[in-house]
Amino acid sequence: xxxxxxxxxxxxxxxxxxxxxxxxxxxxxxxxxxxxxxxxxxxxxxxxxxxxxxxxxxxxxxxxxxxxxxxxxxxxxxxxxxxxxxxxxxxxxxxxxxxxxxxxxxxxxxxxxxxxxxxxxxxxxxxxxxxxxxxxxxxxxxxxxxxxxxxxxxxxxxxxxxxxxxxxxxxxxxxxxxxxxxxxxxxxxxxxxxxxxxxxxxxxxxxxxxxxxxxxxxxxxxxxxxxxxxxxxxxxxxxxxxxxxxxxxxxxxxxxxxxxxxxxxxxxxxxxxxxxxxxxxxxxxxxxxxxxxxxxxxxxxxxxxxxxxxxxxxxxxxxxxxxxxxxxxxxxxxxxxxxxxxxxxxxxxxxxxxxxxxxxxxxxxxxxxxxxxxxxxxxxxxxxxxxxxxxxxxxxxxxxxxxxxxxxxxxxxxxxxxxx
Ligand SMILES: [Zn+2]
Numbered sequence: 001x002x003x004x005x006x007x008x009x010x011x012x013x014x015x016x017x018x019x020x021x022x023x024x025x026x027x028x029x030x031x032x033x034x035x036x037x038x039x040x041x042x043x044x045x046x047x048x049x050x051x052x053x054x055x056x057x058x059x060x061x062x063x064x065x066x067x068x069x070x071x072x073x074x075x076x077x078x079x080x081x082x083x084x085x086x087x088x089x090x091x092x093x094x095x096x097x098x099x100x101x102x103x104x105x106x107x108x109x110x111x112x113x114x115x116x117x118x119x120x121x122x123x124x125x126x127x128x129x130x131x132x133x134x135x136x137x138x139x140x141x142x143x144x145x146x147x148x149x150x151x152x153x154x155x156x157x158x159x160x161x162x163x164x165x166x167x168x169x170x171x172x173x174x175x176x177x178x179x180x181x182x183x184x185x186x187x188x189x190x191x192x193x194x195x196x197x198x199x200x201x202x203x204x205x206x207x208x209x210x211x212x213x214x215x216x217x218x219x220x221x222x223x224x225x226x227x228x229x230x231x232x233x234x235x236x237x238x239x240x241x242x243x244x245x246x247x248x249x250x251x252x253x254x255x256x257x258x259x260x261x262x263x264x265x266x267x268x269x270x271x272x273x274x275x276x277x278x279x280x281x282x283x284x285x286x287x288x289x290x291x292x293x294x295x296x297x298x299x300x301x302x303x304x305x306x307x308x309x310x311x312x313x314x315x316x317x318x319x320x321x322x323x324x325x326x327x328x329x330x331x332x333x334x335x336x337x338x339x340x341x342x343x344x345x346x347x348x349x350x351x352x353x354x355x356x357x358x359x360x361x362x363x364x365x366x367x368x369x370x371x372x373x374x375x376x377x378x379x380x381x382x383x384x385x386x387x388x389x390x391x392x393x394x395x396x397x398x399x400x401x402x403x404x405x406x407x408x409x410x411x412x413x414x415x416x417x418x419x420x
Pocket of ligand 1: 017061
């Protein structure tokens with residue numbers, strides 16, 4: 001293991017663990033080559049070439065970090081017309097309001113506190129902090145920063161690092177709390193980000209990060225969380241290792257429900273006591289066997305099984321002449337459709353909500369048109385695949401309320417036609 005590891009990686013092939021530097025990496029799942037999930041295609045681009053990149057997940061035998069073995073350049077992934085907008089997802093807005101309130105209460109934030117959100121998107125989370133009377137600052141690399149500013153959330157457009165941290169300190173002072181909600185798996189220069197956080201935090205400040213969690217990915221067969229934006233899939237052990245290497249410590253950890261299973265960790269640079277929650281989650285990971293092959297073999301078996309089941313349903317519908325379409329196109333749906341080899345021959349279109357930035361575009365690589373989900377109501381297809389299956393319950397309730405009578409198919413963790 002190298003003595004000096006800066007936790008940064010460059011675009012291209014990756015042969016060592018980004019957290020601990022080890023070269024003992026084992027393959028978890030090979031999803032083939034795929035296009036980027038948020039590089040949707042416009043009508044004019046349909047006849048132009050598209051880029052595909054390797055999509056393979058590996059695990060570090062030592063710190064149990066899971067990571068891709070190929071990193072795509074950040075500016076290619078987060079292109080200016082990147083179409084994801086937090087506020088569009090109703091369930092997520094509600095979730096973030098609760099998250100903000102929890103943090104405000106836990107750390108006694110008030111009008112003198114500054115909260116900085118890294119990867120602040122359209123400012124949905126920061127708005128929730130504002131509603132609690134706290135000063136906020138966003139950092140967001142894509143043009144969605146402009147929407148946040150229009151909405152009254154001060155947002156610096158760019159990637160977060162030590163320079164950004166110093167800019168914020170001179171303009172606004174140190175941060176009482178820094179948050180990173182579903183973005184901490186995304187950055188290639190992770191070391192620069194962590195050092196920026198350490199610089200920006202007030203002496204007794206807290207960094208709260210939330211991300212999809214390796215244990216939930218594995219036990220719920222969520223292979224669709226593997227996409228190029230998610231360079232890493234964290235265990236708590238990997239996060240503890242990362243912050244220790246950078247002079248900080250994880251003092252609290254909890255498992256939460258978002259995206260089918262997240263981990264939220266609280267990190268500080270002062271000498272506060274570590275709560276029992278950290279040891280409890282580490283013990284859980286050890287008992288689950290995140291450092292051993294068995295759980296990964298089981299994950300692969302479940303992923304292959306659900307793929308076959310979805311292919312069976314799609315082909316059976318096609319043979320019978322039944323209509324078979326998709327609902328929602330979150331990033332993870334791109335992995336699912338490509339991994340299952342399902343294109344517009346089997347799913348001719350995908351419905352999205354009327355406010356989605358993806359309407360009128362085509363899915364990357366397989367060019368399935370994304371249309372207003374009113375078409376589901378108008379045409380009442382026989383089967384609707386819930387591509388955002390991690391939000392199955394509210395989506396079903398909403399669509400049934402609008403009069404949709406189709407049969408729903410939930411593709412994961414076990415692919416099945418739902419009896420509701
Ligand atoms: Zn490692």
